[in-house]
Amino acid sequence: MKPTLRAVAEAVGVSRSTVSNAYGRPDQLSPQLRQRILDTARQMGYPGPDPTARSLRRGFVGAIGVLFTSRLSYAFTDPFAVRFLTGVAEAAERHESSLLLVPLPGEPAGARKAVENAAVDGFCVYCAGDEEGILDTIRGRGLPFVTTSARPREGDRWVGIDERAAARSVAEHLTGLGHRRVALLGHDVLPDAPTGPLRVTDVADVPHPTTRDRLAGFADAFAAAGIRWPELTVLTAPDNTRVAGAAAVRKLPAGVEPPTAVLACSDVLALGALEVLRGAGQDPRPVSVTGFDDIAEAAPAGLTTVRQSGEDKGRSAAALLLDPPPDATTRQILLPTTLVVRTSSGPVPRS
Amino acid sequence: MKPTLRAVAEAVGVSRSTVSNAYGRPDQLSPQLRQRILDTARQMGYPGPDPTARSLRRGFVGAIGVLFTSRLSYAFTDPFAVRFLTGVAEAAERHESSLLLVPLPGEPAGARKAVENAAVDGFCVYCAGDEEGILDTIRGRGLPFVTTSARPREGDRWVGIDERAAARSVAEHLTGLGHRRVALLGHDVLPDAPTGPLRVTDVADVPHPTTRDRLAGFADAFAAAGIRWPELTVLTAPDNTRVAGAAAVRKLPAGVEPPTAVLACSDVLALGALEVLRGAGQDPRPVSVTGFDDIAEAAPAGLTTVRQSGEDKGRSAAALLLDPPPDATTRQILLPTTLVVRTSSGPVPRS
DNA sequence: TTGAAAGCGATACCAG
DNA sequence: CTGGTATCGCTTTCAA
Numbered sequence: 001m002k003p004t005l006r007a008v009a010e011a012v013g014v015s016r017s018t019v020s021n022a023y024g025r026p027d028q029l030s031p032q033l034r035q036r037i038l039d040t041a042r043q044m045g046y047p048g049p050d051p052t053a054r055s056l057r058r059g060f061v062g063a064i065g066v067l068f069t070s071r072l073s074y075a076f077t078d079p080f081a082v083r084f085l086t087g088v089a090e091a092a093e094r095h096e097s098s099l100l101l102v103p104l105p106g107e108p109a110g111a112r113k114a115v116e117n118a119a120v121d122g123f124c125v126y127c128a129g130d131e132e133g134i135l136d137t138i139r140g141r142g143l144p145f146v147t148t149s150a151r152p153r154e155g156d157r158w159v160g161i162d163e164r165a166a167a168r169s170v171a172e173h174l175t176g177l178g179h180r181r182v183a184l185l186g187h188d189v190l191p192d193a194p195t196g197p198l199r200v201t202d203v204a205d206v207p208h209p210t211t212r213d214r215l216a217g218f219a220d221a222f223a224a225a226g227i228r229w230p231e232l233t234v235l236t237a238p239d240n241t242r243v244a245g246a247a248a249v250r251k252l253p254a255g256v257e258p259p260t261a262v263l264a265c266s267d268v269l270a271l272g273a274l275e276v277l278r279g280a281g282q283d284p285r286p287v288s289v290t291g292f293d294d295i296a297e298a299a300p301a302g303l304t305t306v307r308q309s310g311e312d313k314g315r316s317a318a319a320l321l322l323d324p325p326p327d328a329t330t331r332q333i334l335l336p337t338t339l340v341v342r343t344s345s346g347p348v349p350r351s
Numbered sequence: 352m353k354p355t356l357r358a359v360a361e362a363v364g365v366s367r368s369t370v371s372n373a374y375g376r377p378d379q380l381s382p383q384l385r386q387r388i389l390d391t392a393r394q395m396g397y398p399g400p401d402p403t404a405r406s407l408r409r410g411f412v413g414a415i416g417v418l419f420t421s422r423l424s425y426a427f428t429d430p431f432a433v434r435f436l437t438g439v440a441e442a443a444e445r446h447e448s449s450l451l452l453v454p455l456p457g458e459p460a461g462a463r464k465a466v467e468n469a470a471v472d473g474f475c476v477y478c479a480g481d482e483e484g485i486l487d488t489i490r491g492r493g494l495p496f497v498t499t500s501a502r503p504r505e506g507d508r509w510v511g512i513d514e515r516a517a518a519r520s521v522a523e524h525l526t527g528l529g530h531r532r533v534a535l536l537g538h539d540v541l542p543d544a545p546t547g548p549l550r551v552t553d554v555a556d557v558p559h560p561t562t563r564d565r566l567a568g569f570a571d572a573f574a575a576a577g578i579r580w581p582e583l584t585v586l587t588a589p590d591n592t593r594v595a596g597a598a599a600v601r602k603l604p605a606g607v608e609p610p611t612a613v614l615a616c617s618d619v620l621a622l623g624a625l626e627v628l629r630g631a632g633q634d635p636r637p638v639s640v641t642g643f644d645d646i647a648e649a650a651p652a653g654l655t656t657v658r659q660s661g662e663d664k665g666r667s668a669a670a671l672l673l674d675p676p677p678d679a680t681t682r683q684i685l686l687p688t689t690l691v692v693r694t695s696s697g698p699v700p701r702s
Numbered sequence: 703t704t705g706a707a708a709g710c711g712a713t714a715c716c717a718g
Numbered sequence: 719c720t721g722g723t724a725t726c727g728c729t730t731t732c733a734a
Contacts, residue, residue, distance in 0.1 A: 002493050004711060015721040020713055029719060047492040051470040052407045053711035056726050061403065062468065063451060072450075073440040082427050089424040093454040098469065099423075100414065100451050103444040117413065118449065119402040119470060141398040142353050300651075355727060366705040371729055380703065404727035407710050 003046045011044060012037050023049055055119065063098040064088075064321055065120035067134060069127055070239065072103040078240060078268065079295040080310045081126065084148075087314020088124055095322045097121075104134075112137050122321045124148075124314075127210060144324070146317045150209045152332060157324065159316040159333040163210060166306045166337040167217025170290045171263055173304070173339060175225040178348040179261040179288060182232060184218050185248055185273060186211040186265035189236035195244070196251030198234045214265045214292060233259060237269055245272025260287060260348045267291035267298045267305055274301060274344060288345040302343035308335060354397045362395060363388050374400055406470065414449040415439075415672055416471035418485060420478055421590065423454040429591060429619065430646040431661045432477065435499075438665020439475055446673045448472075455485075463488050473672045475499075475665075478561060495675070497668045501560045503683060508675065510667040510684040514561060517657045517688040518568025521641045522614060524655070524690060526576040529699040530612040530639060533583060535569050536599055536624060537562040537616035540587035546595070547602030549585045565616045565643060584610060588620055596623025611638060611699045618642035618649045618656055625652060625695060639696040653694035659686060 009019045014037065021028040022037040041048075055061045066088060068075040075081045085099075092099050102118050104111040108130055115123075115137045123138050125131065127149040135156075138145045145157070152158035174182065188208035189198055203219060206212035219229050235251065237244035245264060249272070252258060262277070264270035270291030277287045291298055294307035316333045325331060360367045365388065372379040373388040392399075406412045417439060419426040426432045436450075443450050453469050455462040459481055466474075466488045474489050476482065478500040486507075489496045496508065503509035525533065539559035540549055554570060557563035570580050586602065588595035596619060603609060613628070615621035621642030628638045642649055645658035667684045676682060 005713095006711075016711095017713075017715095017721060017723095018719090021720090024713080033719085045491070048467045049713090050407075050711050051468050052403060052412065053726090054468075054713075055470060056401075056403045056407050056728090057711080057713045059726075061470070063470075072444055073437050076433050076437040076440060082433060086424050086427040089427060089452065089454065093423055093456075096454070096456075096465070098451050098453045098465075100449050101440070102449045103440065103447070105444075105447075114447070114449075116399045117402050117405075119406060119412070119414070140396070357727075367727090368705060368729075369703090372704090375729075384703085400729090401727055404710090405729075407712090408727080408729045410710075 003044045005046070005049060008037065008041045008044060008046050012040050020049070052119075061119050061121050062096070063100045063120045064092065064318065065100045065102050065115075065118045065123040067102055067104060067115070067123055067125045069104070069130070072101055074239070075126075079297065080266070080268075080293045083295070083310025084126060084314040084317075087309075087311035087316070088318045089314070090311070091315050091318030091322060095318075097322060108133050116141065122146075124317045124321060131209065144321060146320045148313060148317060155328055155331070157320045157331045159313055159320060159335065161308050161335050161337050163213035164217035164220065166308070167214040167265075167292070168220045169217075169337075169339045170292070170304070170306050171218040171221030172224070173341065174261050174263065174288060174290065174345060175221055177261075177288070177346065180225070180227060180348075181257060181259050182222070182261040182263060183235050183249075183252065183259040184215055184232055184263050184265075185235040185237065185245060185269050186215055187237040187240045187244065187269065189215070189234055193236050195238055195247050196235060197253065198236050200229075200234050203229065211265050218263050235262075237272075240266055240268055242268055242272040242275070245269030246276045247272075249273040249276045258287070260285075261345070262287060262289045264289065264291050267293045267295045267303060270303055270305070270344075271297060271301055274303065285349040286346070290345055294340055298340075299342070304342045304345035305340050307338045307340050354395045356397070356400060359388065359392045359395060359397050363391050371400070403470075412470050412472050413447070414451045414471045415443065415669065416451045416453055416466075416469045416474040418453055418455060418466070418474055418476045420455070420481070423452055425590070426477075430648065431617070431619075431644045434646070434661025435477060435665040435668075438660075438662035438667070439669045440665075441662070442666050442669030442673060446669075448673060459484050467492065473497075475668045475672060482560065495672060497671045499664060499668060506679055506682070508671045508682045510664055510671060510686065512659050512686050512688050514564035515568035515571065517659070518565040518616075518643070519571045520568075520688075520690045521643070521655070521657050522569040522572030523575070524692060525612050525614065525639060525641065525696060526572055528639070528697065531576070531578060531699075532608060532610050533573070533612040533614060534586050534600075534603065534610040535566055535583055535614050535616075536586040536588065536596060536620050537566055538588040538591045538595065538620065540566070540585055544587050546589055546598050547586060548604065549587050551580075551585050554580065562616050569614050586613075588623075591617055591619055593619050593623040593626070596620030597627045598623075600624040600627045609638070611636075612696070613638060613640045615640065615642050618644045618646045618654060621654055621656065621695075622648060622652055625654065636700040637697070641696055645691055649691075650693070655693045655696035656691050658689045658691050 005019050009016045022034045100120050123145040125147045131150045147158050203216045235248040237248040262273050274289050291303045291305035294305045298305050356370050360370045373385045451471050473494050474496040476498045482501045498509050554567045586599040588599040613624050625640050642654045642656035645656045649656050
């Protein structure tokens with residue numbers, strides 16, 4: 001058994017408070033006494049104040065929780081999520097704060113428990129599917145949090161982009177190039193839908209908030225070009241991965257009237273789509289493909305996409321948590337996006 | 352102020368233990384009573400047992416610490432480190448354990464404090480530069496840990512590869528192709544050395560353990576081919592990044608007798624080297640380049656390298672921590688490596 | 703089943 | 719500068 005602060009106090013012959021001060025408030029006792037305490041502590045093998053006990057007493061932990069909707073191990077697979085984490089980590093480093101990554105089980109009840117049991121001072125919630133349930137649990141604990149994806153409530157801290165406008169911008173790029181017959185590609189478009197084309201009556205039905213906003217943005221542009229929602233093909237992928245994107249595109253009905261462009265809700269999906277559409281080369285007419293995020297792999301692949309900075313998002317989120325601006329108005333940060341046109345998009349080929 | 356368990360107990364008119372049981376041991380009280388307790392708790396806005404207090408009392412936290420040598424935010428930049436984390440996360444998910452990522456400041460004293468203050472049940476230490484200092488601190492706390500890089504002490508839990516043999520295998524591939532005049536490329540080859548060629552009298556002087564072992568493996572192969580250490584050029588990079596690798600290679604003495612091959616200690620460095628050596632194309636003779644790790648970017652770049660699985664490493668490390676095998680002999684896991692030959696290496700061009 | 707009592711290990715106020 | 723005292727919020731025997 002490791003010795004406790006109490007044991008050290010007894011060994012040195014001083015009170016517990018004095019030993020505590022020797023560690024936490026050097027200015028509260030004479031240097032000699034402090035040294036004597038530290039020395040005997042070392043000798044006895046006392047590892048210093050127990051972090052858990054200290055947290056309990058002090059009322060704060062020194063760690064912020066990071067919550068990902070999907071399985072935690074998946075998050076590391078998503079390049080954009082990793083950049084977000086990088087940003088969070090940078091801010092945390094500056095504040096000497098640790099990051100607690102909490103794996104959320106699939107079922108809401110389990111997720112709830114996980115959030116309740118996390119020993120943290122606040123949360124960064126990254127794009128949670130069941131975001132509201134999770135946020136409610138956090139609110140229940142009375143802890144501060146920052147969201148990134150869903151539209152926030154008044155007063156909630158939030159950092160994000162104008163998803164819909166950004167999505168509209170790529171789509172307008174395509175309508176400008178003459179594209180009219182297109183397929184939209186997103187993940188979790190409808191609950192439990194099989195990979196492939198889908199009939200979506202109303203964009204509002206899409207459960208995943210980011211997918212919903214981006215699809216809506218795409219639709220805005222096409223509506224402006226005279227194409228209504230039912231005329232758009234919607235492809236769904238089971239998750240946000242390259243292979244899922246590839247699989248979804250393979251399910252495009254063969255033969256008649258293939259789309260001239262695929263608009264994906266993420267670069268990862270778009271890269272999967274590109275693989276399929278450029279790979280076999282079955283169709284001689286190249287199909288335009290666009291993505292979203294501008295991850296590192298987008299540039300070498302020549303992918304036209306919308307750029308947003310994952311690092312900035314993470315950094316801002318953590319900063320909002322760690323030293324919130326006093327005025328509530330600046331607690332919602334809207335980050336910029338840019339349309340990046342590369343070679344994966346071009347004019348509609350002449351038939 | 353949030354209500355406490357005590358308040359709930361008083362409100363319901365039962366003892367604190369009973370309320371505690373309602374949460375933690377449902378079988379210890381009648382379902383009706385339990386429900387009554389849970390209901391009033393909800394009504395009062397009691398968020399459930401405080402995680403910190405619970406940890407203190409129970410003596411365990413439900414989180415494992417992950418320690419990276421370099422700045423935490425850099426770790427996310429290193430593809431291999433991210434794969435390692437993915438593996439750790441997978442294992443953690445299975446055990447419903449959280450991951451505490453602890454940023455370590457540069458100075459040893461700060462790092463020590465960070466490790467002392469982390470509320471965790473154990474540590475996964477990924478390739479720490481000042482590994483011994485950190486491990487000593489962990490030992491001081493009496494917490495279990497798993498290392499990945501340095502050669503472990505008897506009885507320490509460890510997971511890794513045979514760095515030296517693996518490095519030797521790529522180098523032998525090159526000597527087999529006839530390469531004799533080569534440059535080795537690693538990061539942190541000597542403390543505070545400027546980017547570029549370096550005089551290293553003895554491999555044992557290299558401070559970074561992984562770099563040291565890999566360089567030694569390279570040297571083994573060349574020794575077998577009759578080339579002794581002083582005849583090898585050693586390039587050092589300030590850190591393990593693409594740009595650092597590129598910069599180091601640019602410092603190769605121009606003109607006479609350029610190397611016919613560059614052996615890098617990591618894919619990241621190798622990819623940087625490739626950029627420079629293939630990029631401008633100043634030298635008409637292609638220089639062979641090899642890496643180490645086989646990260647995702649290696650294949651598309653045609654990089655010859657040594658494959659090891661970051662996920663396996665992470666998974667094994669976490670597993671060793673979370674449910675250690677009873678017999679000490681199986682507490683050190685040696686993972687396999689494979690030489691993957693691609694197009695970046697070839698025979699020595701005829702002069 | 704339920705509850706009383708004894709900590710878990712440390713900190714902070716406040717009087718000396 | 720030092721030390722007594724009262725918590726922090728919960729869990730866990732153990733006896734009723």
